[in-house]
Amino acid sequence: MRTTSSFAETRQQVELAQRVSQQDDAAWLQELQQGGGGGGPLAAGKPGLKLVAGLDISFFPATEGGGSSSGSASGCADGPSAAAAGRACISGSGSDSKGPACQAGSAAASSAALTAAAPAGDRAVAALAVLGYPDLQLLHLEVMELRLAVPYQPGLLGFREVPAYLELLRRAAARGVRPQLLLVDGFGVLHPRRCGSASHLGVLSGLPTVGVAKHLLRVEGLLPERAVRAAVAASGAAGEPGAAAAGAAYDACEPDAAAGEPQQLAGDSDSRGSRASSWLPLAGAGGEVLGAAVCAAGGSSRPIYVSVGHRISLPTAVEVVRRCCRHRVPEPIRQADQHSRAEVQRRLQQAEPQQQAEPQQPPAAAAAAGVSGRTGHTAA
Numbered sequence: 001m002r003t004t005s006s007f008a009e010t011r012q013q014v015e016l017a018q019r020v021s022q023q024d025d026a027a028w029l030q031e032l033q034q035g036g037g038g039g040g041p042l043a044a045g046k047p048g049l050k051l052v053a054g055l056d057i058s059f060f061p062a063t064e065g066g067g068s069s070s071g072s073a074s075g076c077a078d079g080p081s082a083a084a085a086g087r088a089c090i091s092g093s094g095s096d097s098k099g100p101a102c103q104a105g106s107a108a109a110s111s112a113a114l115t116a117a118a119p120a121g122d123r124a125v126a127a128l129a130v131l132g133y134p135d136l137q138l139l140h141l142e143v144m145e146l147r148l149a150v151p152y153q154p155g156l157l158g159f160r161e162v163p164a165y166l167e168l169l170r171r172a173a174a175r176g177v178r179p180q181l182l183l184v185d186g187f188g189v190l191h192p193r194r195c196g197s198a199s200h201l202g203v204l205s206g207l208p209t210v211g212v213a214k215h216l217l218r219v220e221g222l223l224p225e226r227a228v229r230a231a232v233a234a235s236g237a238a239g240e241p242g243a244a245a246a247g248a249a250y251d252a253c254e255p256d257a258a259a260g261e262p263q264q265l266a267g268d269s270d271s272r273g274s275r276a277s278s279w280l281p282l283a284g285a286g287g288e289v290l291g292a293a294v295c296a297a298g299g300s301s302r303p304i305y306v307s308v309g310h311r312i313s314l315p316t317a318v319e320v321v322r323r324c325c326r327h328r329v330p331e332p333i334r335q336a337d338q339h340s341r342a343e344v345q346r347r348l349q350q351a352e353p354q355q356q357a358e359p360q361q362p363p364a365a366a367a368a369a370g371v372s373g374r375t376g377h378t379a380a
Contacts (some may be wrong), residue, residue, distance in 0.1 A: 009159050010193065016158075017195035019203045020188075022308045024316050026208045028180055051139070052324060053130045053172075053179035054332025055165050055201075057148075058340035060123040060348065122148040125343045126161070128168035129335035130179050136324060136331045140177045142168045143343045155192055155217065158200030165201050180208070181320065182309070183332045187211040188317075190282065190291035190307035192219050202310025209309030210317040211291075212330055216305055221285030232280050232293050232303045279306070279318050292318050296325035304328060 024030065028048040124147070130140040144167065150160050165184075172178070187196025188211030195203075198211030216225040223231075279292040282305070291307035292314060306321050308314050324330040329337070 006153060006156060009156050013156070013158070013193045013195040013200070016200055016203045017189070017193055020195065020199050020308070021311045022189065022313060023311070024313045025311050026180065029208070029312070029316065049133045049180055049320070051130055051177070051179040052133045052181045052183065052320070052332050053128055054183045054185075054330065054334070054336040055126070055128055055168065056185045056333055056336035056340055057124050057126045057161055057164065058337065058344050060125075060344055062122075122152075124148055124164075125340045125347070126164040126168055127336040127340035127343070128165070128172055128179075129332055129339060130172065130177055131324075131332050131335065134323065136326065138335055140172060140175070141335075141339055142171050143339060144168060144171070145343070145347065155196075157186055158195070158197040161186075161197055162200045162204060166204060169205060169207075181312075182207050182209045183321065183324065183330050184209055184211055184309060185213070185333050185337065187213050187217060187305075188291070188307035188309035190219065190222075190305060191217060194290075196307070196309075198307070198309030206311075208311040210312060210321060211305075211307040211309050212321055212333055213305045213307075214302075214329070216282075219284050219290065221288075222282060222290065228280070228282065228293050229303060232295060233301060235280060279322075281314075289314065294318055294322060296322045296330070297328050302328060304330075 123145070126144050126146060128140075128142040129138060131137060132139050144164065146164050148160050148164075150156075152160065169179075182198075182201065182205070184198035184201055186198050188198040188202070188209065190196065190211065190213070191199070196211050196217075198209045201207075202209035216222065216228065279294045280303075281289045282291045282293060284290045291305055293303040294306050295301065295303050304321070306314075306318050308317055312320075321330050324332060327334060
């Protein structure tokens with residue numbers, strides 16, 4: 001049963017979706033396109049894109065009572081109040097800023113929202129991994145422990161996670177690190193209300209964002225994931241006979257569904273194989289293309305699902321994701337996932353001897369502890 005809060009969040013999603021741009025309007029990307037040349041707008045060796053970041057959250061194991069046994073776990077405001085905190089990170093009047101999110105003037109509002117005492121929820125670690133492009137070397141890492149007060153609800157993940165992502169971006173910006181493009185473990189416009197967590201973050205931060213997911217949401221008009229995987233498996237490389245088979249497999253699952261023909265990335269000449277250069281458009285009701293199924297890593301038969309978050313086109317989003325993949329998942333997201341998981345394990349191991357040697361910290365002291373985490377790791 002849906003609550004009043006979820007209805008309010010749904011309305012906010014619709015409003016945010018109206019502000020999403022699916023155009024390559026970032027200054028660095030426009031400069032690349034105006035410069036012309038082969039190899040696509042994100043080809044290695046071209047100027048423009050220098051810093052690409054991945055964001056992810058890892059969770060602590062559930063404990064009795066629904067909360068963590070650690071006294072330093074922090075509260076993270078979420079839901080409608082968190083949306084307000086997210087808007088506080090927008091400079092100026094709250095319009096879609098073209099600059100980096102969460103400038104110094106809004107730091108106090110963002111930090112207050114994140115450190116407020118919250119009811120028992122999910123204890124987690126959020127991570128921002130900033131990588132150089134095109135070498136994909138880790139340059140800067142932010143990790144932060146928090147407690148997510150809003151329970152998981154399908155389709156409303158942005159209200160649960162985006163406030164933490166905005167705080168990570170603010171912390172990185174305070175250290176002079178401002179990524180140009182964000183890859184989010186989640187969805188963009190490939191979403192029932194065209195506003196998944198990647199779009200949510202993009203609109204509130206003003207940064208170009210891309211959603212990358214390992215599984216599909218149920219969206220009106222979109223084929224089931226098993227059918228999409230069958231179509232991808234049948235497609236082979238774009239331009240080969242398998243392309244026609246992909247359309248047939250797509251149509252066979254749903255007679256009225258719009259068939260997606262595999263698309264070829266222009267100017268691609270890398271060595272990872274022909275499958276890495278093709279992608280299958282994912283069409284919803286009315287034939288609207290919402291995302292793409294992509295086998296980005298050479299030899300991978302399991303697609304990832306790429307969608308526009310904000311301020312980027314789908315072909316460009318697919319291209320940058322593909323160029324950031326050494327494995328199935330793009331390296332920026334993979335790094336954020338690995339470091340957030342490692343931090344969870346580190347804190348669990350730290351807590352074991354402390355729990356044996358020290359009494360439990362009072363709730364008031366835990367609330368005062370605020371957000372904790374190892375932050376500001378920048379490669380030398």
